[in-house]
Amino acid sequence: MARDKIYQEEEFPSPLLQLWHNFRQNPVVMIGFGCFIFLVVLAIFSPLLTPYSPIESHLDSLLLPPAWSDDGNISFLLGTDNLGRDILSRIMSGASLTFGISFIVVIISMFIGVVIGSISALTKGIKSSFLNHFLDVILSIPSLLLAIIIVAILGPGLENTLWAIVMVLIPQFVHITRNAVTEEFAKDYVLASKLDGAGSMRLLIYSIFPNIIEKIISQATLAQSAAILDIAALGFLGLGAPIPLPEWGAMLKNGIDLFYIAPWTVYMPGLAILFAVVATNLVGEGMRHALKLRKES
């Protein structure tokens, strides 16, 4: 919507609003954002939208190819798997598992990471130096390896996968919050409110967070695409979602044995993961680009 300037008054949108104005300039990014919203809606409403139950077997139509092939059946749009379960329904409900859980994972780890990060930015000396080194060590361990080890401690299962990936993602948020807060603390406007007598909690909440929130959100999109891939990888290795659940990675694993006779059982979940990751990456990419634009202006 065009914003007419009737008054001479200068407008100063908040940092987040400014980001949005820059963000929506790019059409490709907006398509990605649309897909992202679509996935969120799918994740929430999939139980209402799916044509069949994701675990219901149709024993008279096993391994049906997708509807566009000659042997396909239009009532099973993306075909069925070896137990006669409708792949479309499974992929739709899988959105709330793979994509929805990655969303929850990112929100939990973002919250914990930001709290730890801002506390550590306020402390100085040996404690913070130790934390810094500790974070470096954790960040040097491959995320999937760390997640696998946490799953080995907790035991396999979807809920444990969730906590494992939360723990894997926390250090990244601690790292970025810490750096952003320290950087922001050196600026003059923070000094000004400090001279006004604001305590460090007040400084954090009113002065610093509004100015670093977009950095954290852009990290969150990165973290989410990593989380989707990690959840799917754990599912694929058989350490994540248990058998009947339609998690995308676990569906892929289930399809491997049938790969050569029914390739669509592997194509479809893989494409779903790819779609989710590309949509998330596009949003993140647009966000970083908008951030850069705002800094330059």
Added chain:
Amino acid sequence: MLLFSLRRLNLLLFTILLLTLLSFSLSYLFPGDPLINITGRVLATPEQLEVLRQQYAFDQSVIEQYWSYLVHIANGDLGVSMSSHIAISTEVLSVMPATIELTITALIIAMFFGVPIGFIAAIKHKKTTDNIILAVAMLGYSIPVFWLGLLAILVFSIQLGWLPSAGQISLLYEIKYVTGIQLFDIMLSDSEYKWQAFQDASSHIILPACVIALAPATIFVRIARTAMMEVLESSYIRAANSKGLTFKQIIYRHAIRNASVKVVRHIGLQFANLVTIAMVTEMIFNWPGIGRWLIESIYQRDYTAIQGGLLILSSFIFIVHIITDFIYAALNPIARDTHYGS
């Protein structure tokens, strides 16, 4: 340079110490008796356990337990595997070279393709070429690697039949174990079928290495593109331009060298990512490396193996990290002086 080396070595020591602390605490975190978790001797009699308890100082405080664990690691003793009862150090030594071979090959492939493409994208900044490269790069690091691996097997091994789909070498060839890195071992062996064996081994490595290389390569494209764009905006390029050098001369003589140095800096960080991808790929391609060994240990609930594998694999990643830091410092004098490691 001396101060820089000391700092880096200090960091390496500190990190490995922290990693041992982590792997030591795992023996308490894993389900079961910590002593059995740390030694892996599930079949030990009560008398043997008593001896082990003495050896690992499990009758004393936690700090002394940790110290005796460190002493055991320093002697190369990581316990025995719970499932096969072979020493972990022996098992790791037999699977580690295959992973090193695969990851280094993948790293070379990723850099060989990624970096020049990134440079091209930077030179053609804001043109169609740049946009196409960026779009392909985005697809490249969004593809789940296990899916890509399966598709690659389907297309190149089954439909086209060009490359083998699993393993490190055909079972026909018998290669003596020298370094463990297959391609070197073949060169060192004196078999009369050396050349055929070499061809076979390299055809086995191409597919998994390319699958692993794709995602890091696309990240190298982005790193190289950013580095090149920074260099092209710097004042010495403008100076060279104003002296009347042609664009080609500027790119080849000044820009590529300075941008490449910046790329080297990021190799260490990308390597951890590459090893993660390699772990999954080893599973798909049945590659006898540490990733597959580790994941199989998890299936078997072999806690001692998980502990040792974590320690070795993360140390390996960190050592590569430090080595690239040294290479970067050797190439770039500015990096040596600044507040490094702080």
